[in-house]
Amino acid sequence: MNQICSDLTWEQNTLDTLVSSLKPDDWAAVTLCDGWTVKDEICHLAYFDYTARLSAADPASFDQHLVEIQQKIKEMADFIEVSLAKGRAMVIEQLLQWWREERRKLIEALLRLDPHDRLSWYGPPMSASSFASARLMETWAHGQDIYDVLKKKRPVSPGLKHVAHLGVTTFGWSFSNRGMIVPDTPVFVTLTAPSGNLWTWGDETAVETITGSAEEFCLVVTQRRHVDDTALVCDGRTARQWMLNAQAFAGPPDNGPPAGTFR
Known part of the structure; x- marks a missing residue:
C-alpha cells in the first residue's frame, strides 16, 4: 500500500x-x-x-x-x-x-x-x-x-499508471453500464509512459489494438478528452467503440467533452 x-x-x-x-x-x-x-x-x-x-x-x-x-x-x-x-x-x-x-x-x-x-x-x-x-x-x-x-x-503524475490500469480493467463496465453487450474481442493496449517506457495490457497477439500516449489514454477513460482530440490509434471496431464509451469511474453512463473541444 x-x-x-x-x-x-x-x-x-x-x-x-x-x-x-x-x-x-x-x-x-x-x-x-x-x-x-x-x-x-x-x-x-x-x-x-x-x-x-x-x-x-x-x-x-x-x-x-x-x-x-x-x-x-x-x-x-x-x-x-x-x-x-x-x-x-x-x-x-x-x-x-x-x-x-x-x-x-x-x-x-x-x-x-x-x-x-x-x-x-x-x-x-x-x-x-x-x-x-x-x-x-x-x-x-x-x-x-x-x-x-x-x-x-x-x-506529470507519478500515479498515471494506476489511472491507466483502471481504464483498462473497466473495459467491460464501459459497455455494460450503457446496456450494451460486452464484446468478446480482445484488445491489446500499448501506452507510452511519460518516461518513454512502454506499458502494456492484454494479449499481444490480439488483432485489435490501442496505442499512444498514456496520458491521453487516461484523459479519454476519465472522460476529460474525446478520443478524436487525441493521437491515440484505435485499430479495430471494438477498440474504437471502447474509447468512445470508456468510463473508468462508477455511476450512471456519462460523456466527456465532445470532439473538437480540445483539438
Missing part, C-alpha cells in the same frame, strides 16, 4: 498547491465537469475523501452513511447535490482545511490495510489497493478540470 498511498498523496498535495494560490475569481471559474466551479471540484473531492475515510477506518459508520443516503436521495442528481452542499457552505480556507484533514486521515487508514482487504463503496466492494487507485483517479481527473479551465500545464 505504500506506493499507491505515496502516489495518491502526491496527487492531492500537488492539486492543493495549485488551488491554494488561486484568487477568488478563479475559484468561481466554471469547468467542463457538469458546469461545476473550481470550488465545486474541491467540494466533491473533499466529500468523497471523507466517505472513503469512513469506509477505510470505520466501516460501520460508512454502512450507516449508505443507509442515510438511500433514505435521503431518489436519483443521482440528488446525491451530487448532497455531496457538494457541505463544501459549498464553507469559505475557501475552511474547505481546504476540511479536505486536508480528511485526505490525511484517509491515507493513514489505507496504510494500515492489506492491499487485498475488501472495502465497501457505493458499488461493489473493492480491494484496498483498487480503492486507493480509484481515489487517485478521481483526484487526477477532477484536477484536470481545474488545470483546463485555468489554462495551466499540469506536472
Whole structure:
C-alpha cells in the first residue's frame, strides 16, 4: 500500500498547491465537469475523501452513511447535490482545511490495510489497493478540470499508471453500464509512459489494438478528452467503440467533452 498511498498523496498535495494560490475569481471559474466551479471540484473531492475515510477506518459508520443516503436521495442528481452542499457552505480556507484533514486521515487508514482487504463503496466492494487507485483517479481527473479551465500545464503524475490500469480493467463496465453487450474481442493496449517506457495490457497477439500516449489514454477513460482530440490509434471496431464509451469511474453512463473541444 505504500506506493499507491505515496502516489495518491502526491496527487492531492500537488492539486492543493495549485488551488491554494488561486484568487477568488478563479475559484468561481466554471469547468467542463457538469458546469461545476473550481470550488465545486474541491467540494466533491473533499466529500468523497471523507466517505472513503469512513469506509477505510470505520466501516460501520460508512454502512450507516449508505443507509442515510438511500433514505435521503431518489436519483443521482440528488446525491451530487448532497455531496457538494457541505463544501459549498464553507469559505475557501475552511474547505481546504476540511479536505486536508480528511485526505490525511484517509491515507493513514489505507496504510494500515492489506492491499487485498475488501472495502465497501457505493458499488461493489473493492480491494484496498483498487480503492486507493480509484481515489487517485478521481483526484487526477477532477484536477484536470481545474488545470483546463485555468489554462495551466499540469506536472506529470507519478500515479498515471494506476489511472491507466483502471481504464483498462473497466473495459467491460464501459459497455455494460450503457446496456450494451460486452464484446468478446480482445484488445491489446500499448501506452507510452511519460518516461518513454512502454506499458502494456492484454494479449499481444490480439488483432485489435490501442496505442499512444498514456496520458491521453487516461484523459479519454476519465472522460476529460474525446478520443478524436487525441493521437491515440484505435485499430479495430471494438477498440474504437471502447474509447468512445470508456468510463473508468462508477455511476450512471456519462460523456466527456465532445470532439473538437480540445483539438
